[in-house]
Amino acid sequence: MKPIPDFADEAEERAFWEANDSTDYLDWGKARPARLPNLKPTAKTISLRLPIALLERIRIEANRRDVPYQSLIEDWLAEDINRLGR
Structure with a gap:
């Protein structure tokens, strides 16, 4: 197995894994299920214009x-x- 390099930031790590096969770095045969109960998905705030009547019905x-x-x-x-x- 090749050693996983240290990454300066998430973008560098993402670029690395997009360009490399994880099986060269990890033995997936030893992988075990993990529970991450406090993990929250990343969210992005958006602005959405809705008719007032529609928003009131939703509320x-x-x-x-x-x-x-x-x-x-x-x-x-x-x-x-x-x-x-999809």
């Missing part, structure tokens, strides 16, 4: 479900993308 539905309206929008978007199967 009412979120309140009915007792969830934040932004989380409900995110869930709906994820469900639709998953339904597309």
Whole structure:
């Protein structure tokens, strides 16, 4: 196995793994499942213009479900993308 180099930052590490085969550096036969309960996916803030009436309907539905309206929008978007199967 080749030693994994030290990386200056995440971008350098990403570039390395895009250009190299991990099987040269890791013995995947020894890999074990890992649980990372506190890991949160990276998120990016966006600005989205919605008609006021639509936003109010979303807020009412979120309140009915007792969830934040932004989380409900995110869930709906994820469900639709998953339904597309892409």
